[in-house]
Amino acid sequence: MHRIAIVGAGQAGLPLAFGLLDKGYEVTVVSDRTPDQIRGGKVLSSQCMFGSALQIESDLGIDDWHDLCPPVDGISFSLQSPDPGGGPLIDWKARLDRPARSVDQRIKMAQWLVKLEARGARVLIQKAGVADLEALADTHDLVIVSAGKGDVAQLFERDASRSTFDAPQRVLSLTYVHGLKEADDYSRISFNVIPSVGEYFVIPALTLSGPCHIMFFEGIPQGPFDIWREALTPGDHLDAAKRLLRTWLPREADRAKRVELTDAHGILAGAFAPVVRKPVLQLPSGRPVFGLGDAIAINDPISGQGSSSATHACKVYLDAILAHGDAPFTRDWMEQTFEQYWTYAEAVTQWTNSLLMPPPQYRLKLLDAAVRSPAIASAIVNGFDHPPSFFPWWSDAEACERFIADRQDSVSNAPASRDLQRDGMNQRFATP
Known part of the structure; x- marks a missing residue:
């Protein structure tokens, strides 16, 4: 049975580790933080996952928060006037066929790491560079890099033919809060678009202190939503979010009148350029390393696809590894496996990129x-x-x-x- 190393403890790599362990593979997981450091750190994402991705987790036996996390039963869409306080021009909502859910990744990744080690995985706490990848390749039949936000992902070559942008298209801000007023009929994501300004989402979620909501801003760079560098404290961050709502989205501001931060680490702000990278990294020794999830294809979160896409990638890779038997993992096999995933991911990327541009x-x-x-x-x-x-x-x-x-x-x-x-x-x- 093959020995497989997974560098990165996120939404793609950890479920893959569970799937491989269940089939008898020897698995090593490399994380740059301990479970306690993950749980005690800043929030990582808005991480809403839709029904088909949740089913993959359920099939792997790792959907541990189904009964704790508030369901997302639908999505509402509002196209707002670009004039401050101008109100909605288009306004509608619809139910999802299967509920979505958003579980704070500080909870998931910390618990999954502990669970993996208890099941027999070897867990290494270290940052991974080229020398570490070489060492892993010496002792494993396959090395997979799924650390999308780590420096190691930068080692993979950008695929210019599949990467539309070379700069961030939005400035991002997350605020985890308690006390936000629930939707009036069924639990849902609120998707608000303001032309020439950006987007604002409300996402029901589960965090360390229980059910909550995520206030998520996507701002066009240099526009009215691009203010987060001025928010020096968590309190400043929350005040800035409420101020934006009062100016641009009075209806959402009314829902957020009594919000409080879930915790001092329940905020996140930044920006990144969406990118698709080539799936195989050749080490100086000549051995290939295989990229997975956000390490290879990372989209702007405007479409809410990050965690679901990572889970779908995990499923494609898991099925391909199991079908491969005891044959060696060659560069050709890696590229063919990624192309299988790209048949799905290409649509995700094309649709997500379209949401970042003025609509026809x-x-x-x-x-x-x-x-x-x-x-x-x-x-x-x-x-x-x-x-x-x-x-x-x-x-x-x-x-x-x-x-x-x-x-x-x-x-x-x-x-x-x-x-x-x-x-x-x-x-x-x-x-x-």
Whole structure:
């Protein structure tokens, strides 16, 4: 049975380790922090996971928070006026076919590491560089790097043909809070878009101190949401978030009147450029190392796909390893395995990148049609669980027209929205 080393203790690498252990493989996991350091550190992500990814965790027997984490039963979408306090131009909601969930990764990764070691995995606490990868390659049949946020991921070559951007497209901010008012009917993600400014999400979640909400801002660089460098303390961070809501999103500000930080480490701010890297790193010795998850394909979190994509990548890699038997893990096998995952990830990347750009007029028409068509709203919302389902109608004007026409018989009596074409809304999405 092969010996496999996984560098990185995150949403892709740890579930893969569980799957391999269950099949009798010898597994080494390398983490740059102990479970206590993870649990006591800053939040890592908004990490909402949709139904198909949660099913993968459940099948692996590691969905330990199903009954503790508040479910996300749907998604609401609001296109706001670009004028401060101008209110929504488009406003609708729909239920997910299967609930989503967001569990603070400080809880998950810490508990998973402990559990893996108890099941027989070798857990090493160290940072990994080239020399460490060489040492692991000496003693293992396969070395996988899944440390997407670590320096080791930078060793993999950027794939220019698959990477649309070379700079951050949004400035990001997370604030974990208690006391945010629940949605009025069913638990859901609130997705608010403000042209030329950015996006704001509210995500029900579970954190160290119990159920909570995540206030998540995506700001266009140099725009009104790009203020987080001025927030020097956790309290400053929360005050800045509430101030933005009062200015730009009064309805969401009303929900957040009584919020308090869940803990002093429940904030995060920063920016990164979305990137796709080539999946194989050749070490100086000539031995190949295989990249996984965010180490190879990392998207902007505007589409909420990071944790779900990492879990889908884990499943593809696990199945490929098990099917490979006792054959050696060659560079060709690694590249072919990644291409299997890319058949899914390409749609995620294309859809996510589209959300970072001003929408074409036909897509505004689609979002507006969802106000009156429950079938269209449902298709958009449930696409978050399977982004390939967005195509071709999300990216092609003629296919989009047919998609809308095919669902006209489900149109409700909802009031018509403002004439978005008359308002020139696609032009008003231009960055400041």
